[in-house]
Amino acid sequence: MKARDIFTPGRFPSYTFVDDHLVGKREALENALDTxxxxxxxxxxxxxxxxxxxxxxxxxxxxxxxxxxxxxxxxxxxxxxxxxxxTEIPVTQTKTASTTNGFSAKGSATGSLFVAKASAELAANHASTDADAITTNLTIDYxxxxxxxxxxxxxxxxxxxxxxxxxxxxxxxxxxxxxxxxxxxxxxxxxxxxxxxxxxxxxxxxxxxxxxxxFGYWTTDLLEKIAQKGFAELGITCDANMIRVLADQAAGSPQLMQYLCLNSCYATGVREKVDTTHIIPNDQSLLERICKSTVLSTDYSSVVDKMMEGPRVRGSDRISHALKDGSNGDVYSLLIKCLAIDPPQLTLRYDDLVARVKSLCVAQTPSGSSITGACSHMAKIANDSAGENIIEWDGDNDVLDIRDPYLLFYIRWGEIFS
Structure with missing residues (x-):
């Protein structure tokens, strides 16, 4: 049994399918199909x-x-x-049209053959047919x-x-x-x-x-069951705290959880079912290796680069803020760093955003209006760049909502600032 057959990102999870939360949805689906x-x-x-x-x-x-x-x-x-x-769909139709041309003749002849005298009436007919194939395009009522x-x-x-x-x-x-x-x-x-x-x-x-x-995002408990089922199939013992950490990183996505579990196997040298005891510990350096391998499947580099750049600046440059890690950044780079802070969160309200920004800055922080304005611009830039809505800024309620867990994962583990 291969690890890739147990943890199957992008394919049907035959061994790690979790349906505890799907009973009501399945019943609704079956009833609708039957109706x-x-x-x-x-x-x-x-x-x-x-x-x-x-x-x-x-x-x-x-x-x-x-x-x-x-x-x-x-x-x-x-x-x-x-x-x-x-289904075969005919696109053309061929019809044959034919015309017939001909002539006939009639006459008589007499003569002798040996001694006998004979006379006969002669008749001749000739006909020819010309055929033309006509091909027309068909109009299909799909x-x-x-x-x-x-x-x-x-x-x-x-x-x-x-x-x-x-x-x-x-x-x-x-x-x-x-x-x-x-x-x-x-x-x-x-x-x-x-x-x-x-x-x-x-x-x-x-x-x-x-x-x-x-459907909504999966709870941490449901995501943990993917790991529990899969590791058991492979004969692996994974620390319960490590499973919880992996589920947190998956940010509600079962597909991302499948990736993380598969890369946990690879990072600890397991590619198929083991016969001897194999333990995956709760280890920070191991977690980083797993996540950095997983982030290779979540490339949002061009989108995030544009988010950090923000809209074109007219007039004076943006205010640069001194950060506790020794770097400097404007409000747009600050917001990206906010999203990368633990714990992983897909939805951040205004108070959460302000608190995260303050935790990054040495002293002076962007104003509230600067933060909300940047969120609005950043969401538009991200959606335009990706061609779909991957971030939503609710200006009425001051809520930033990341629609794709893979985007959040890339921001957290893509080594954007290295």
């Missing part, structure tokens, strides 16, 4: 286990899974579905073809990352999904929380026809 004529909307943070949940609850062989990434039209979405189904292929079938179309589809295309897809579910075609769409209602906004007529299943 029929309902669109199932699954929303949750990035890397929170939405896809794994669907695969486990329904079965990978009963899912036609496509991603919204790269979809630019309704037809391109359905073509992906047909490609997975193996919606009707989809219904023909999947109505009343034990297959579910699963559109992952629906939020990646352009808004104008979402609208037409939502209309066609409405028609398809009326014909008992099963659909699930998955998106991140701040886009959970995209499919409804694209077609308000879907209200009343949608079952919503919401």
């Amino acid at each position: 029929g004529s309902m669109l199932i909307s699954v929303s949750g943070p990035s890397k929170s286990g939405k896809t794994v949940f669907i695969e486990e609850a329904i079965g990978k062989d009963k899912i036609v899974q496509v991603t919204g990434a790269g979809i630019t039209s309704v037809d391109s979405l359905w073509k992906r579905v047909f490609d997975l189904l193996g 919606l009707q073809l989809l219904i023909q292929e999947l109505a009343d079938q034990d297959l579910t179309v699963f559109i992952d990352d629906f939020h990646y589809i352009p808004r104008e295309v979402q609208s037409e897809i939502a209309k066609q999904i409405k028609e398809a579910i009326r014909s008992n075609v099963k659909f699930i769409v998955a998106s991140v929380p701040y886009h959970a209602d995209d499919v409804i906004r694209s077609n308000p007529d879907l209200r009343g026809r949608i079952v919503s299943i919401d």
Whole structure:
């Protein structure tokens, strides 16, 4: 048994699947599928286990899974579905048109053959046919073809990352999904929380026809169970405090926890199940090795660089603050350092931000308005750079919310300031 088969970041966790918190969600999903004529909307943070949940609850062989990434039209979405189904789509039609040309003749002849006299009437006919092949492009009604292929079938179309589809295309897809579910075609769409209602906004007529299943970040206790199950399978004893630390670093992401556990095995020389006692201790230097190996899979370097630079400065330079580590930094670099402080936190309120900033500075600290203004600019810069909402600044409540645990992990372990 290989360690990579036990801890499986990015793949289905056959040995480390944790479903204690999914019982109610599975029941809601099964009821919706059994009821029929309902669109199932699954929303949750990035890397929170939405896809794994669907695969486990329904079965990978009963899912036609496509991603919204790269979809630019309704037809391109359905073509992906047909490609997975193996449906042949005729694109041209050839017809043969023929014309017949001919002539006939009639006459008589007499003569002698040996002694006998003979006479005969002669007739001749000739005909020729010319054939022309005419090829025309076919217009395919993809919606009707989809219904023909999947109505009343034990297959579910699963559109992952629906939020990646352009808004104008979402609208037409939502209309066609409405028609398809009326014909008992099963659909699930998955998106991140701040886009959970995209499919409804694209077609308000879907209200009343949608079952919503919401995911949140995993608790530390749930993340610990991934480690406990996996290490037991490999015959490894991992210190309980070390497991708790790894779960804290995962910041609510089961996928990131899988990475950390796998790299814990590699960092201590284990690549397959052990026959002798093997202990992973609670050791800070070991933790650093594990996290620095894991951060290689979370490259946010260009995004974080732009966040630290902030918007272009007009007029005077930004105020530089003396920090306790001997360096100096403006409010933007200070905020990045705030996010890297223990304990890992995806959500920071105003008081938390101010307290963390003060803990870094020698004396003078940025003003409250400077901190909130920088949070607003930094969130916009990050989202524009990443092409999706990875940070949200709630200006009404002064709350900074990191949407992707991998971003927080990179800020904490990417050695940005070294």
